[in-house]
Amino acid sequence: MNSASSKAIFGLTALTGASFVGWVAGVQYSLRTRNLHPAKRDDRLVVSENVRSMPGLPLFGTVSAASPILPSNGDVPEMGSKFSTVTASRISQIMKYGFPGHDTIRSYEDFVLSYDRRNRVAHWVFEHFNKEMLRSNENAVDRSKCEFKPDESIHPYFRSQNTDYKGSGYDRGHLAAAGNHKRHQTHVQQTFLLSNMAPQVGPGFNRNSWNRLEKYVRRLADAYKEVYVCTGPLYLPKIESDGKKYVRYEVIGSNHVAVPTHFYKIVVCETHRSELEMEAFVMPNVPIDDATPLQNFRVPPDTVERAAGLLFFDNISRDKLTRINGKKLK
Structure with missing residues (x-):
């Protein structure tokens, strides 16, 4: 490992501690042991081993751009019309009075999100x-006229309010960046x-x-034909003094809005030759030295x-990607 890589690794380690580096290291360790010893697979996301002995950042891996496993015809199992009719009838009977929840997708004029009603924060945007x-359409757009408002398309039980953020010490942080729209x-x-x-x-x-990071992603549009971005929160485990793993995060306001431990951005860029490249970033929700290069926060998309x-960009087969985090794959 060269000295530049070592500095990047230990710089990010200092920023995030065991929470993030341990998580990535655990995933990488799990992947290696799964490949080497299939009978002894280890699905832990955080390990208690010294993280400095594990792979650091930036790391390059594979992207799990997979589709859900379906029968060959992509539909329900082919088990006869009688079975299908009975099954549909039974499901209708069971769910006669409604499903507890399947209403999470919100489509706006220029972005789409999936809302986490329990945490009052989007799963992804x-x-x-x-x-x-x-x-910028300077004659028609004035950001100073924009106001933070509750989303009335969300059921009142699950909305966050401006009062939740007031006095919390956290910013109302955009997931879909205002500068992109x-x-x-x-x-x-x-x-x-x-x-x-x-809450950021x-x-x-x-x-x-x-x-x-938001500005960097916008600048990608100067070099690429199209840019696709998925942004969201993470709530990552951390090994604490008793050696056990815990997921701990603060909640704010009377609606208990969750404060993510980290945030991610997954970016797919389409070149003018119709090639596809991917970058993945994870940042801890803490103050970060502005001198820290953004490349330090690149991570394998599958982690x-x-x-x-x-599963991000699951309509893209892995063999269609030509680069991941700047590393050429073909």
């Missing part, structure tokens, strides 16, 4: 833009809905390093998928 879309006033205003917000540390994070419980 998806954006798409190119160079032309990022051109400057073509129409409605577009930028919708990014100020609280369903698009998460202000100085050193939301106003600094996270903002640097984010495992931690978030999500």
Whole structure:
């Protein structure tokens, strides 16, 4: 390992401690042991071993851009019309009075999100833009007129409110960045809905390093034909003094809005030759030295998928990607 890589590894280790580096190291260790000893697989996300002996950051891995496992016809099992009819009838009977929840997707004019009603923060937010879309319509758009507002499309039980953030010490941090949606006033205003917000540390994070990451992603539109971005929160485990793993996070306000421990951005860029490249970033929700290179926060996309419980860009086969985190695959 060269000295530059060592500095990057230990720089990020100092920033995130066992919480993040331990998580990544655990995943990498799990993947290695699973490949070497299938009978002794270890699915831990955090390990108690010395994280400095494990792979550090930046790390390069594979992206688990997979589709759900379905029968060959992509539909329900082929077991006869009688079975299907009986099954449908039984499901209808069981769920006669409604499903507890399947209403999580919200489509706005210029972005889409999946809302976590328990934590009052989105699971993920998806954006798409190119160079032309990022051109500001200065005659029609005025960000100063935007106001943070509760999202009335969310059931009142599950909405976050401005009062939850007041006095909390946290910023209302955009997931879909306002700077990505400057073509129409409605577009930028919708990014100020609280369903698009998460509690973020202000100085050193939301106003600094996270903002640097947002600007970096926007600049990708200068070099690529199309840019697709998925952003969201993570709640990562940490090994504590008793040697056990815990997921601990603060909640704020009367609605108990969750404060994520980390945030991720997964980016897919389409070149002018229709090639696809991917980058994945995870940042701890803490003050970060502005001198820390963004490349220090690159992680293997599959580790984010495992931690978030999500498959990102699952319509893209892995063999369609030409680069991951800047590393050429073909």
